[in-house]
Amino acid sequence: ETGVTQTPRHLVMGMTNKKSLKCEQHLGHNAMYWYKQSAKKPLELMFVYNFKEQTENNSVPSRFSPECPNSSHLFLHLHTLQPEDSALYLCASRDEAIGSNYGYTFGSGTRLTVV
């Protein structure tokens, strides 16, 4: 266990479904991230939250909707997805305080398949 927990580990959903991915960290980190990892493509940053405020949205389609209710929890709400959205969705957290090692702590990811 890395300290960042993602649920579910696997998810199969139809294109008309609505589902949510959950990420939780109790490391005291102040920044949380959603990344998408597709086969044969680089890691894609989707969203960044610092102290619960969204600071970055990398042109992500509106069918992906993040939510950060507090500094320990991050959600990714999914609706009307497309088959090309099938990927591993990784959550990460980091302590952005000066003196930290600035490395990410990643969760194990949610393997999403859209059918």
Added chain:
Amino acid sequence: AQKVTQAQTEISVVEKEDVTLDCVYETRDTTYYLFWYKQPPSGELVFLIRRNSFDEQNEISGRYSWNFQKSTSSFNFTITASQVVDSAVYFCALGPSGGSYIPTFGRGTSLIVHP
């Protein structure tokens, strides 16, 4: 613009062989951080090391060693006496100095260690 190149897509070795994973980067920043992460089959990326650009001392941690050469913009990673458990995808990443940066990841090198 920042760029990280991991030219080796996949490396296959036999247990106990030494293996070096290459990482070449491009940046206009004068100070920056370099990272290596390991992604085992379980999915999560595991932070291995952070290197400051002003510290060119090589680092060794057990069977792992890192060679930072600022003159060639490279930050190579060597595993000595590889083991089957080293099989994973390894990512090199580059980020500007300061807490709120977003790192640029390479595409990763898949290392397969055969028994």
